[in-house]
Amino acid sequence: MERWLLTSVEDEVELVGRILQKPCLRSFVVVISVFVLSNCASAPKGDPETLAEFQKLNDPIEPTNRAIFSLNQGIDKAIIKPITGFYRTITPAPAREAVHSFLENLRTPVILANDVLQGEIGRAGNTVIRFGVNSTWGILGFRDAASDLGFEHHTEDFGQTLAMWGIGEGPFLMLPVLGPSNPRDAVGKVVDYLIDPINWWATNTDSGVVSMTRTGITGIDTRDQLWDVLEDIDKNSLDPYASIRSLYRQRRMDDIRNGAEVDDPPAPTLGGDFELADPEGMDRAPTNK
Numbered sequence: 001m002e003r004w005l006l007t008s009v010e011d012e013v014e015l016v017g018r019i020l021q022k023p024c025l026r027s028f029v030v031v032i033s034v035f036v037l038s039n040c041a042s043a044p045k046g047d048p049e050t051l052a053e054f055q056k057l058n059d060p061i062e063p064t065n066r067a068i069f070s071l072n073q074g075i076d077k078a079i080i081k082p083i084t085g086f087y088r089t090i091t092p093a094p095a096r097e098a099v100h101s102f103l104e105n106l107r108t109p110v111i112l113a114n115d116v117l118q119g120e121i122g123r124a125g126n127t128v129i130r131f132g133v134n135s136t137w138g139i140l141g142f143r144d145a146a147s148d149l150g151f152e153h154h155t156e157d158f159g160q161t162l163a164m165w166g167i168g169e170g171p172f173l174m175l176p177v178l179g180p181s182n183p184r185d186a187v188g189k190v191v192d193y194l195i196d197p198i199n200w201w202a203t204n205t206d207s208g209v210v211s212m213t214r215t216g217i218t219g220i221d222t223r224d225q226l227w228d229v230l231e232d233i234d235k236n237s238l239d240p241y242a243s244i245r246s247l248y249r250q251r252r253m254d255d256i257r258n259g260a261e262v263d264d265p266p267a268p269t270l271g272g273d274f275e276l277a278d279p280e281g282m283d284r285a286p287t288n289k
Helices: 002-007 009-020 023-039 048-057 062-090 093-106 108-117 121-136 158-164 183-195 197-204 208-225 227-236 240-256
Strands: 173-175 179-181 269-271
Touching: 062 173, 062 208, 062 240, 093 108, 093 121, 093 208, 108 121, 108 158, 108 183, 158 183, 158 240, 173 183, 179 183, 179 240, 183 197, 197 208, 208 227, 227 240
Parallel strands: none
Antiparallel strands: 173 179
8 A cells, every 4th residue: 555655646746736837726826925915014113022023923914814804703693603503403413523524534535645745655544544444334434433443533735735845834814704824725725625536526527516515514514613612712712813813823733743742832722622822933844744
């Protein structure tokens, strides 16, 4: 299996290279760049402490980001949260967890591609085994049977791959509907979408409804997974925007480091599996994964 995975590295790199040359992706990068540059706030002058805080937060377009965050909150309260709340009401927790496991299994090819692109052959092998076990014994992934056998789930995406290739995260972004991000992760989302076999199939067979349905269900599942932490922020945080910004950057750092410990311990937890932490130094993870 490892020999097969090693020989597939060149093919994966070639595929991503072709994707990165797609006009739509280049246009997306240009739009993101223009958006950031046109909305950048000037760095404060005169006060070293204020300047240091400005640089640490890495949020030069904060006023625009906060406006988009307010828009997202309005959409969430009016549409997404009520739908997710209804889903939680009519669907028992074990059934919701089965749906989450199924969606994770569908994403396995994207995880595998990024495992290989990062040179993580052992983790790629684990991903292949998980897909085989969960797609059969786990009944299409509705049950995470692989974890019961010791093959634990991990996630990889092209944003993480870019980080391991030495690409900086860029400034913090709050995207409409999609939520917290940065230029590196925004590009990563586009690439992950393009290399996903289901999206390829849906595009080539005029079955866009399949991709749209999956996206909708994934959105509800994601909101369900974040329900408790978002409720905690809404009730207890004096500045929800700042809390979510910090939570996002901490979570992404943890993803890039594959859960490895960092030198500075995180601050107390805000709720769920997320932790608040000083975002300084999150731009580049060490390569000894």
